[in-house]
Amino acid sequence: MMTPQQRRAVRVVVGLLVAGLALGLAFAALTLLFRGDVLAYQESRHPHADPAELARTLWTRPIPILVVAGLYVWVARQLLAGARRAYRRVRIVSVLGFVAVGWLLVSAEYPAWLRVVQGVQFAVLAALIAAVNRPVVRAAFPPVPDPRPRNRRAALLLAVLAPVAAEVTLGTVPLRLAWAWLVFAPVYSAGALFVREVVRRTGGGYPHLLLMGVAYGLLEEGLALQSLTSPHLYHAADWAPRLFGVNTAYAELNLVYHAVFSIVVPVALTELCFARHGTAPYLRRGGVIAAGVVTLLGAALLRVAVPPSEDPGYTMPLPAVVGVAAAIAVLTLLALRVRVRPARPATPPRPAVLGALTAVTALVFLGAIWPFAGARQPLFTHGAWALLPxxxxxxxxxxxxxxxxxxxxxxxxxxxxxxxxxxxxxAGHTVFGLLGHADTLPDRAYLTVVTALTVIAGVAAAKRRCA
Structure with a gap:
């Protein structure tokens, strides 16, 4: 139950919500009412732009505002009723609106008189952020204990580590194209979360994570990028002889790579950071479903973003699509159903020695298959010789x-x-990226720093756990 002071503070938040809504509706109405003047202004700023495209953009922008209007009314009512979920939504919406309006204001895509309305709206959203985060307002919506297992911070860390370990630290994407990491991030982040959740919920261990990692690799490389069968993409068909239309060397390398660096390593590091949580789920059932959906959407994003530009005209044959989908289904079934016998114990080496061994293994594995420094010796590019590495x-x-x-x-x-x-x-796989991919001084410097930071972070983490 809210105190009178809390209720007054919440009413201020609702008032700012209504003010922001009114300004948004006013901006939409003015844009449509004076659309001729607005289009003339935009055409003067972009003389080479398509006028029809500018007109379409102008008409579609007010639609989200009308949708948000209905949401604002609903959220305001829920907020006055004391719903914590509505409070969280207001905090998120206020920040997103602040950033969006700020971007529109800086981009100067509207005449100065309309930017005045945007400026007022920007100020109202800033006041809303301040008001909704006041201690008295936060106290009006205390967190409700939830007995169901959940660890959002661990899930967030895993979502960050997966694309970083798999893409950012390898160097296949040069720094000048760093924005491309954002295209790959959704499928990596959601994929690692989904795999970890379904495996741990069924009592699976690292062998099961590896199997699901291979299935993930088939989804990304096979169905999304089509790189397992494309005769042109990444020149993968030149690495070794193709078998049944499959780029054999590329498939071997990437399916193992994804299993290890896209899934197992990020999961292992996350579970070390949240050791008290153990192997309990990070997400509730709805979160797992959402992670699966985002994984598929992320794969679809790759499909429409990469092959059309990097491999135009190629479409994976239907038998190959069916075969890859069947392999994903079989591997998933094995990972979730088959129990693995415990291994026979053997005395492990010292951690420093173990780290050196895994570094050398990663470097040798990648170097044996991936075209080193962009090319392979002629002995290994033709016939059965390519099977040796x-x-x-x-x-x-x-x-x-x-x-x-x-x-x-x-x-x-x-x-x-x-x-x-x-x-x-x-560290081993970043060193390979440094030797095999970096072709500019900034890229070499970047991967050198990444390697050093990886080793330093690993040593610091080990010392902290041994203290």
């Missing part, structure tokens, strides 16, 4: 997998070892 890479990866299973089953395995294994693998 592929077989060597597979042997190295399998040996490390077996060794890690045996070492982690021993009583001497600690979180210090897990930190070392992840740190070494990340």
């Amino acid at each position: 592929m077989a060597g890479a597979a042997a190295v990866a399998a040996a490390m997998f077996v060794a890690l299973r045996r070492w982690s089953a021993a009583g001497g395995w600690t979180s210090h070892h897990t930190v070392a294994a992840c740190t070494g693998a990340l």
Whole structure:
């Protein structure tokens, strides 16, 4: 129950909501009423723009404002009723509106007299942010204890670590194209969350995470990017002989890579940071479903963003699509249903040695398959000779997998070892990116710094856990 002081403070928030709504509606009405003047102004600023496109943009902008108008009325009523969910929405909407109006104001896409309305709206949204975050207002909407397991901070960390470990620290995307990371982030973040949740909810361990990681790789590389079968994309068809229309070397490298760096390493590091939470779910059922939906939408984003520009004209054959989808289904079923026998324990090496081993393994695996520095020696680009580095890479990866299973089953395995294994693998794969991908001084400097920071962070984390 709100106190009189809290109710007055909440009414101020509602008043600012209504004021912001009124200004938004006024801006939309003025834009439509004086659309001729607004279009003339925009055409003078963009003389080469399509007038029809400018007109369409002008007409569509008021529509979201009308939708938000209805939401504002509903949220205001819920806010006065003391609903904490409405309070959270107001905090989010106020920040988003502040940023959006600020961007429109700075971009100067409207005449000066309309920007005056935007300026007032910007000031009202700033006041709304201040009002809704006052201590007296926060106290009116205390958090309600929820007995269901949930750890939003752990989920957020995993969502950040997954694209960072898989894309940002490898160097395949040069710094001048850093914006492209945003295109890949949704499928990585949501995919890692979804995989971790479904595996941990069914009692699965790291072998099951690896299987689901391969399934994730098939989704991204097979169905989204079409790179597993494309004869042109990334020149993957030139790495080794193709089998049944599949880019064999590229498939071997990327499916293992995604299983390790897109799924297992981010999950392991997140669970170390939130060790008290253990393997309990980070999300409730609705969150898991949302993560799955965002994963599919992120894959669709890749499909429409990358292949049309990088591989125009190629469409994955239907039999290949069916085959990849079937493989994803089979791997998912195995990961969720099949129980893995415990490994025979073996005494693990010291963490420093383990970190060096995983670093060398990552470097050797990537270097054996990925065209080093953009090219491969002629001996390995034709015929059966190309199978030699592929077989060597597979042997190295399998040996490390077996060794890690045996070492982690021993009583001497600690979180210090897990930190070392992840740190070494990340450092090794960044060193490969430095040697094999960086072709400019800024990219080399960036990956050198990333490697150093990875090792420093790993050592600091290990010391903290051993203290």
